[in-house]
Structure formats: structure tokens, C-alpha cells
Amino acid sequence: MNGMESQWNVYYWGIFAFIAFSYLIAQGITGPSSGLLRWIGSYYFAVLQYAVLFLPLLDLVVWILSLAGLPTNEYISLIGCVVLLGMMGILLWGSFNNWSPVIRPYSITIDKKAGERSGLRIMTVSDIHLGYIIGNGYLKKLINKSKELKPDIILIPGDILDGDIEPFKRKKMAETLSSLQAPMGTYAVLGNHEYYGGTIEEFIKLVEEAGITMLQDQSVKIDESFYLVGRKDKTAEISPAGRENVAELVESLDQTKPIFLLDHQPYHLDKAASAGVDLMLSGHTHRGQMAPNHLITSRLFELDYGYKLKDTMHAIVSSGYGSWGPPIRIGSRSEILQIDVTFTGKDG
Template identity: 30%
Template sequence: MNIYSIMGIMLAGIVVIYAYFYIKRILAFWGVNMTRRSSRVICLCIAAAVAAGCLNVWSITTMIILHILALSVICDLIFMIFRKVYRKQDGRIEKRILSVYRCGLIPVIITAILLAYGFYNMCHVVKTEYHVTTEKKLNDYKIALITDTHYGTIQNPEILKKAVEELNQEGLDMVILGGDIVEEDTSKEKMQEAFQVLGGIKTSYGIYYVYGNHDRQPYTENRTYTDEELTAAIERNHITILKDSYVEISEELILAGREDFLWSYAYGRKSMEEILQGADRDHYIITADHQPAQSEENATQGVDLQVSGHTHAGQIWPVGLLSELTGVLNYGEYQKGDCKVIVSSGFTGWGYPFRTEGHCEYVILKLTGTGH
């Protein structure tokens, strides 16, 4: 039994308790006599069926149920506050609000609206621009950052193809593919298609790729392609893999790429000092790291800019908000010492075909040096 199965069982245990009382209240409102034993048994059976839908924590059913129950809890709290305020003021208002509350439709309606928005949001990709200046000697560069496409899974592949057409109008100097371009649910054919599509982006200095935590399909025993097939598909489309290594893009710009932080114990991960050994620190140094990790280390080693993805900006509210509160670099622009960090929300989401927090994006970085 894996960790996700244990999580599913624990979640189902919590859900069945709350769902029982939630469903009991709704049935009573609609005229079912809940003092009868048969009615309570029926209520318990419905609650058990709802809880069973949560055994797979990554299913859409679980997502819908959790939204409804979470919103129901919020409604409970709001109604408790309301009753304290209006109990002795206007009985008619209290009666109307009580009817709306007990019918149980509010959480369902709000969930439907939220997930409809989330589905729409997942299907629309925006361009996000950052202007980055440096006192180092540096010409102007335009760089695209594309992360977390999870190609061939929850988003229509035509959306990426359209984005590539847009990117080919940008006059790009370079493209950075920030990992999780493909994943466990990507077929071999779709994996090959993903890199063929991305390899079609026109640049002056090339396309560079770093591994994410999903690309090599480490979370499944039923892989659809091998590491060798993945490498071949990437390199066949003239995309350079940066795995704890760096390249001199020009006489003033260096791009380093790091092995994924999460799987460092399996694949190894060099320190930034080791990676940049022999590099000219007077160059402007960009580091691509799938996860926004070890930014402080990068700063101490003279990295000027780190670009990352992985977080999806939370994807499902309030995950991103909670991440920010715990100090995680969740989305946007940060400063760690002398190193600027830009975290993309990703081209799509993961697991669920909904995004109720953040947006889908590709990033355009405009670099300008002031030290000419």
C-alpha cells in the first residue's frame, strides 16, 4: 500500500463523517423523516458512497467532493455567525436564510461555477513578460521560458502548437524548457511529438532543456518510454540538455541547467559551485532549475537570474496561498541576495483539468545590461 492509498483511506474516513450530517440535513429539508432508522441507514449509505469516491486522491470525483464539502463547512461557519447577529432582530430574514442554508444547493452551485472557471482557465494560456536589468555588460536578449507542459495529458496539444506559432513572431534569442514537458501519462508518441513541436521554435542561440520531476516517469512502474528514448527525442529536435552543466551562450552570457532537486538522490545533483567551475563569473549567469530550490546557494555562486517552474502557482486554491505563507517561492519575481528568481506558473496544470489559482502561461524575459 503506497502513501496515496493511505491518504485516500484517511480522507474517506473524514469525508464519511461530515458527509453523513451534511446529507442528513439536506434530506430533512426536502421532507425525509430522519427519525426513522431506514432513513438514517440510507443517509449513511449515501455518505459511504461519497467517501468511496475520495479513495483515489487524484481523481476528478475527489476534487468535486472536496470542493462541495469545503464550501459546506464555510457555509456552516457563515450561518453560525449570521444566527448570532440576526437571532433577535428579524425572524423572517433568519427563516429565509435558514431555508437557503439547509437546502444544501449553495456549495454545489459554487463548486460548479468554480470548476467551470477552472476548466476555462486551464485551456487559456497567456504571455507573461518580465524586464530584467543588470549592471553587468550585457546586450539585449529576449528569452522564452516554457515549463510544465505535461504534454498529451489534461490540455489540448493544439494549445502548445498555437503558442509556438506566437513565439516564432517574438524574435527570440533563446528558449529555456524548464522541465515537466512530459510525464507519466504521456504516451511515447506524444512525448516525441512534444519535443518535435517545441523544437520548431526559431531562435538565435538555441533551445535548452532541464529535467523536471516527471519527465523520466519516476512515479510509475508502467513507463511508456525509456530514458534513452526521451534523450533521443530531445536531441533529435536540436534541443540541448543541460544536466548539471553550463554553456556559454555568448561572450557575455552563460546558461546553467541543474538536475531536478526532488530526484537528486536518484540521479545525483552537483552543487552550483561544481557546475560553474571554470566559468567566467563576470558573465551574466542564468540558472534553469525546474524547482525554485537552493536560490541562496545560486546567489553565493554569482548566479544573476534563476528561472523555475514546478509549483503551478498552486493550481487549486488555496494551495498557492498556503505555500507562500510557508516561505515557498510559489509564483512571480523574487530577490535572493544578488540573484533574481522568476517562478513560472507553468504552461498547464497537473493531475486535474482545472486551475482555480494562477493562470497558464509562457514567459518572455527581456534582459538589458546597463554596464556598456
């Protein structure tokens, strides 16, 4: 019996180690097998997080049972079943939140004249994270949503890619992205995950061939109505080239026209506001993605999710369309932003 138990222990710990390290193993390989390992490993991360959070509660329950003089051993199976059902509920609910994106509407007013325009509809989608887990199927859902919204312009504040460009190329996701269109164009900036992949130039070439304009510390005047400024991601600050600050990017622009800024990570809202930016759009935080991680992001950023008026600047941070790691969202939803802008400035 001891020999059989020992054999089963080897099997158990072998399988457990495989699951626990599958995400790390996947980093060293490419192709469909890497995708399968990432799926397994990413769900393990979610299970691990909530298992750790459940432990104090379980200890508390066992302590209360012992104080009541009840035989705790007899209730272990019942407690285990409750925990298992709770974990399954979390995974199912979190999966629904992740794969069922919502449209998040915002209406803002900018007291500037924008050429002949009195209004503008912006569709903003951040943190798509295309790769081994999020692919063409979910991307096509985004394209269908964009056709429903009928935006004037589409803006993507970073992390289109999840890091590794291999599945992006193999599954020809750039071809699918080419259908993400709006009358005034589709514009994007890089996020930290594009830098992690180390294939920025190749990625930009593929994306721009798909009709998306990538702005890297650049500005463009659109329809003679407003300026769009795109910053390199904060990750670029550790590279020799670095990145320009907001004041440098907007100093040559006509400040009487509206200025929109795409900056993946929502740092230094005060600097953007003082530079004359009217609308700053960011992502990156995922709103923590899985509660209670939002308690961390809310401490790291002045605005980690939603809307804030910073002086006269409108700042909006999206929780993102895709996900990093486990395709699970607890306390957040995958979302697309519909931003309706009204311009109230007058001549003279």
C-alpha cells in the same frame, strides 16, 4: 420501497466510488481509456477540495438559520442549489484560467558585458505537463505564442512531461515540440515529473531529436555572450548519481559574463546568488494552482511565484504553462514569461 431504495443506494455508491477512484485506476492502464479516467478523476479532485472548503461555511449558514428560529430543513434545497452553482462557477472560471495562458513580461538589467549584445529576449515556459490531459492542441497554442513573442532564446525549466511517456509517444508530441524554435536555440532541464515517469533516457532522446537541448548538470556558452547552466532536478538527489551543487557547476565559468541558471524547483536562492548566478529561472510550484494552496507553497519556498532580487541575482518563478491533476486554476493563471534583459557592463 425499501428494496428499491437499497438498489439505488448501490448504484449511487458504485458510481461515486468509480469517480472517486478513477484517477488511481487510470494509473494501471494505458491508452485513451486511461486518459478519460484521468479527466474524470482530476475534476473530482477539484470538486473534493472545494467541497471540503465549503463545508464550514455551510455549517455556519445552517447554525445562523437555527439561531434565527428558521426551519433549516426548508432551506436545504436552496442551500444545495447555491453550492452547486458556486461549484460550477469555480470549475468554469478555473478552466478559463488554465486554458487561456497570458504573457507575463519582466524587464531586468544585468551589469555585465555580454559580448556584442546589449539586450536579450528570453521566452520561458515551465511545467507544460504533456500527457493524457494536456496534448498537441494546447502545445500548438504555445508555439503560436512563441512566434508572436519572437524570442532570441527559449528556456524550459522542467516538467515538459506529466510523468507517463505513453501518450507523449502515441500522440507524437515530440514532432509538435520541434516547432518550438528560437534563433539561439531551445534549452530545457528535467523536472520531478520526468523522474516519476522512469523513462528519462528515452524522453531525453525524443526531446533532443525535436531540437531541444537538455542540460543535466551542464553549462553551455551561447553566442560567446553568456552562460546557460542547467541543473538536474532536486529529485535526482535520492539517486546514486545525485546532482552537483551550483557552486561546482559555475566555478569554471568566466564570472565576468552573465550566468543564467535553470533549476526546476526554486530552492536555495542564496546558494545560487553566492555562486555568481545572475538570473535563476524556476517553476514547479504552479503558485499552488488552486487557491488557497498558494498558502502552502509560499511557506515551502522563499519565492514560490514571481520576481525577487536576491543580493545581485534576479530570481523568477513561473506558475507554469500546464497543470497537474485537474486542469483548473484558481488564484493563478497559465503563463508564458517574456524576459527582456539589458546588459550594461563595460569593457575593462
